[in-house]
Every structure is written in C-alpha cells, then in structure tokens.
Amino acid sequence: MTQEETLKLIQDSDLDENLKQTWTTRIQEEGLTDENLAELLEAIQGEINKTFEKMGAPDISNTEEYQKAQVEKLEAVEAAHTEYLSTMDELSEEAKKIQDDALKAVDQLQADAIKLTMEE
Structure with missing residues (x-):
C-alpha cells in the first residue's frame, strides 16, 4: 500500500477528525514506516473495539x-495434529507391509511360473 493510498484510507475511515488529522500529518512528515503503519493499525483497531463496546460487544480477548x-483450543489442535501424524505413520507402515506382501506374492507367482515351464 502506498503512502497516498494510506492517506486516502485514513480520510475515508470512521476515525474522528482529530485522529485523521494527526495521522495524516504524521505520515506526511515521517513517511509510511513500519512503525507508523503498525501504530495506525492499532489506532484503527482501537476505534473498532470502541464501536463494538458501544454496541454491547466488548473486546474479551484479554479476559482470563x-x-x-x-x-485449550491450541492444546486440542496440537493433540489432533499429533494424532494425525501418528495415524499417518501407522498407515504408512501398513501400506509398506501390504506392498512388501504383494511383492513377495508376485515373486512367488513368477517362481511358480518358472517351475511350471521347466516341468513341461
């Protein structure tokens, strides 16, 4: 996103006029640095949170x-991932055993075919 696009985004946003002016001036003077962009996003998120609070839906992400x-969710995801990896390992071992058994059966069939041709 360019500096001009960011300034337009600020002007078109629902930020109050003081914040719009503050951010417009800051970005024009300092440029669109990573720090400015991060702080701008934080300010916008703060305004979003205020709006949700006014609507009766406060930000609960910092509650215990x-x-x-x-x-708990991360632990459940990690447990599911571990189970998935374990199942995949088991399936891989089973597929290898089936493949080995199939190769042995093919070898036996070839050996039997050779015996039959030698007996004729």
Whole structure:
C-alpha cells in the first residue's frame, strides 16, 4: 500500500477528525514506516473495539476466560495434529507391509511360473 493510498484510507475511515488529522500529518512528515503503519493499525483497531463496546460487544480477548479457552483450543489442535501424524505413520507402515506382501506374492507367482515351464 502506498503512502497516498494510506492517506486516502485514513480520510475515508470512521476515525474522528482529530485522529485523521494527526495521522495524516504524521505520515506526511515521517513517511509510511513500519512503525507508523503498525501504530495506525492499532489506532484503527482501537476505534473498532470502541464501536463494538458501544454496541454491547466488548473486546474479551484479554479476559482470563478467553485466554484459558485459547490455550485449550491450541492444546486440542496440537493433540489432533499429533494424532494425525501418528495415524499417518501407522498407515504408512501398513501400506509398506501390504506392498512388501504383494511383492513377495508376485515373486512367488513368477517362481511358480518358472517351475511350471521347466516341468513341461
């Protein structure tokens, strides 16, 4: 995103006029640095959070209950991933055994065919 596009985004946003002016001036003076962009995104997210709070849906991502649920979710994902890897290993071993058994059967059939041709 270019500096001009970012300035247009700021002007078209729902930020209050003071914030729009502050960010417009800052970006025009300092440029569109990674730090400015990160702080701008944080400011926009703050405004989004305020809007949700006004609507009765506050940001719960910093609550103990939410953090606990996040940890539990990550643990469940990790457990599912571990189970997936284990199952894939088992299937791989089973496929190798089936392949080995099939090769042995083919070898035996070839040996039997050779015996039959020698007996004739």
